[in-house]
Amino acid sequence: MSVLATKARLSGLHKQLHAAWEDTRASWSDAKSQEFHERYMVELAAEVEKTLVAMDGLDALMRKVKEECE
Numbered sequence: 001m002s003v004l005a006t007k008a009r010l011s012g013l014h015k016q017l018h019a020a021w022e023d024t025r026a027s028w029s030d031a032k033s034q035e036f037h038e039r040y041m042v043e044l045a046a047e048v049e050k051t052l053v054a055m056d057g058l059d060a061l062m063r064k065v066k067e068e069c070e
Contacts, residue, residue: 003059007052014048 001009021041025033
């Protein structure tokens with residue numbers, strides 16, 4: 001699987017998780033829900049975003065290496 005395909009899969013799975021979390025928040029809206037959101041979901045979103053950016057860099061590097069090896 002290519003880096004870009006893996007990136008697309010990660011992005012899609014994160015969108016699914018976010019949608020499921022939003023559905024959950026519709027029926028779970030107490031202090032613990034907010035704590036969970038801030039403690040896990042916000043941090044996860046930031047980490048996923050950093051990972052997606054890093055994957056772009058990795059893809060560019062891999063393409064460069066491939067070109068130089070041909």
